Amino acid sequence: MHHQFAKVILRPEFGIDGRELPNRGLLTWSTRLVLHFKKIGLRHDDVIAIVAKHSTYTSSVAVGCFMNCTPFHAVNSVLDQDTIHQIFKVTAPKIIFYHGEVYEKIHEATQPLKPLFYTLTKHINGVGRVEDLLDPIPNEEFYKPELLVLGGEQTVAIACSSGTTGMPKCVCIPKMFLENGLYIHEQLLGLVYWVVLNFPLCEYKLQALKKYKISLIFAAPRHVSALITCPAATTDNLSSIRSFMVGGGFIGRSTLKQLKGLLKNEEVINELPEVSDVCVVGVYDEKHGDAAGAVVVLRQGAELTEEQMKNHTRTRLPLDHKQLHAGVIFVDRLPQNANGKTLKRDAQALFENK
Known part of the structure; x- marks a missing residue:
C-alpha cells in the first residue's frame, strides 16, 4: 500500500x-x-x-x-x-x-x-x-x-x-x-x-528529473540560477514538470523569464519556422482538467495546421499533460496591454468561444 x-x-x-x-x-x-x-x-x-x-x-x-x-x-x-x-x-x-x-x-x-x-x-x-x-x-x-x-x-x-x-x-x-x-x-x-x-548541480538534478519523471519542484533562487545556465537544461529534459515553486528569496525578472521558457510548451511551438508568436494557456475540461491550448500568430505567408502543431508537440513532449488537448487558435496578433505584455486571461477567453 x-x-x-x-x-x-x-x-x-x-x-x-x-x-x-x-x-x-x-x-x-x-x-x-x-x-x-x-x-x-x-x-x-x-x-x-x-x-x-x-x-x-x-x-x-x-x-x-x-x-x-x-x-x-x-x-x-x-x-x-x-x-x-x-x-x-x-x-x-x-x-x-x-x-x-x-x-x-x-x-x-x-x-x-x-x-x-x-x-x-x-x-x-x-x-x-x-x-x-x-x-x-x-x-x-x-x-x-x-x-x-x-x-x-x-x-x-x-x-x-x-x-x-x-x-x-x-x-x-x-x-x-x-x-x-x-x-x-x-x-x-x-x-x-x-x-x-x-x-555539479544541474547535471545531477536533471538526471533525476528525467529518470523519475518528476512533476513538482520547490527550489531556492540560486538553484534556479544554476539550472537555467546548465546546457543540459532543455525543454525535453524538463518536460515532466507541471509545477515549479521558488521560495526563500527573490528571483530576478530575466531568470524567471528563462525558467518559464524552459518549462512551457511555448518554446517547443516556437521551434516551428512558421510560428511568429505563441501563448499557451490552461483551459479547463472534464477529461484533462487544466488542458493546454495554444494561441498562435503565424509568420506572413506561412501555412500551418492545428494537427501539424499538435503532432510536433506530441513528438517533442510525449507526456500527456503537455499535449494541446484544448486545441489551437490562430490569430493575427496576441492580446496585449499597452506595454506589450501578453494578456493570458484574454488569450484564455478565446477558447470559451471556440
Whole structure:
C-alpha cells in the first residue's frame, strides 16, 4: 500500500567523503538502520535528527527513516548552539546523526533531551558511530517497510525555515507533498529524489528529473540560477514538470523569464519556422482538467495546421499533460496591454468561444 519509500531513492550515492554507494548497499544499510529503529521502539510520532552535510551514510539514515515512517528533522550544522537548542526543544529527537566536528555544540544544545548520538563522519572516541548500527541482521532481506498510519498527510520530514525574521521555524513535510516532487533544500537533503548540492548541480538534478519523471519542484533562487545556465537544461529534459515553486528569496525578472521558457510548451511551438508568436494557456475540461491550448500568430505567408502543431508537440513532449488537448487558435496578433505584455486571461477567453 505505502511501500514506496524503499524504492524511490535507489541509485548510486556520492557524499562529501568521496565514496560511492551502489543501490544495493544503500538499501541494505537502510534496512539495518530501520531494524535498529524498530528495536528501540521508534514510531511515526517520534523524530530522528540529521545535522550533517551529505555523506556516504546520510541517505541511508534518511531512507531508513522513510521506511520506518519516522520523520527526520534536518538541521543546518552552521546554526549556533542556542538556535539548535530552541529548534530541538520543539521536535525532541530521540536520535541525532551528525558530523563529528559539531559534536560539542550539538551535545550541549540537547543535554536536557538526552538523545542517542551517532557520528556520520569524523568520529569521536566514546561516541556512537553509524557503523555500529550496520552489522548484518538475521533475515534482514525479508524486511518490509512500515505502513503510513495517517496516510498522505503524515509527516515524513521536518525542515527549518531560514530564520531571517527570527528563530527558525520547524516546517512539517507531509508524504503527499513528496509524491512526485523534487524538494531542493540543503538542510532537507533532497528528500524523495536525492540532490547532492556538493556536486555539479544541474547535471545531477536533471538526471533525476528525467529518470523519475518528476512533476513538482520547490527550489531556492540560486538553484534556479544554476539550472537555467546548465546546457543540459532543455525543454525535453524538463518536460515532466507541471509545477515549479521558488521560495526563500527573490528571483530576478530575466531568470524567471528563462525558467518559464524552459518549462512551457511555448518554446517547443516556437521551434516551428512558421510560428511568429505563441501563448499557451490552461483551459479547463472534464477529461484533462487544466488542458493546454495554444494561441498562435503565424509568420506572413506561412501555412500551418492545428494537427501539424499538435503532432510536433506530441513528438517533442510525449507526456500527456503537455499535449494541446484544448486545441489551437490562430490569430493575427496576441492580446496585449499597452506595454506589450501578453494578456493570458484574454488569450484564455478565446477558447470559451471556440
